[in-house]
Amino acid sequence: MGETCGLLKVIISEGKRLAIRDFRSSDPYVLVRVGNQTAKTKVINSCLNPVWNEELNFFVKEPPSELKLEVFDRDRFKSDDKMGHACLSLQPIFSSTKLKRALQLSTGETKLRKVAPNADNCLLDDSFVTYANGEIRMQDVRLRLCDVETGELLLTVKWIDQSTGTVSADAANKICKADAAVP
Numbered sequence: 001m002g003e004t005c006g007l008l009k010v011i012i013s014e015g016k017r018l019a020i021r022d023f024r025s026s027d028p029y030v031l032v033r034v035g036n037q038t039a040k041t042k043v044i045n046s047c048l049n050p051v052w053n054e055e056l057n058f059f060v061k062e063p064p065s066e067l068k069l070e071v072f073d074r075d076r077f078k079s080d081d082k083m084g085h086a087c088l089s090l091q092p093i094f095s096s097t098k099l100k101r102a103l104q105l106s107t108g109e110t111k112l113r114k115v116a117p118n119a120d121n122c123l124l125d126d127s128f129v130t131y132a133n134g135e136i137r138m139q140d141v142r143l144r145l146c147d148v149e150t151g152e153l154l155l156t157v158k159w160i161d162q163s164t165g166t167v168s169a170d171a172a173n174k175i176c177k178a179d180a181a182v183p
């Protein structure tokens, strides 16, 4: 099981045409869920096309099946309002990990596979899984937000598995042990 340990980096780039939840605008932030871990971006005040460019890191023991994203409008005196949600299956990334190993790729950037919009993701257009510098990534992924009038998210997902050496074996072992300690 140790071989599947790694680091999942989720870079939330920006939101576009987000929904209005205050009088004329919103104060959006993104909550990202990977398995039972969550992380949030900062709040950007009064903005419907926010640029976060924020990297959220998740150390995982086993590859999670999907990424869940929720957008909220921060409110000071009441609970935050929902601004839609989206999901992205991580299956294409992890199946490509095996492909990368099989091909024994080491240098340069290689397109591993195309991911088309389907029921497992909220993709707005085709996305590609690529491999470069020890990282498998889905770059500039555009997701449509669901259960909301309007809005989309732009993000990049990177997977660095223990075997590439970018995450040291020591660090990865610690992650696995820490993870295993949680009931």
Ligand SMILES: [Ca+2]
Binding pocket: 021, 022, 026, 027, 073, 074, 075, 076
């Ligand atoms: Ca607000």
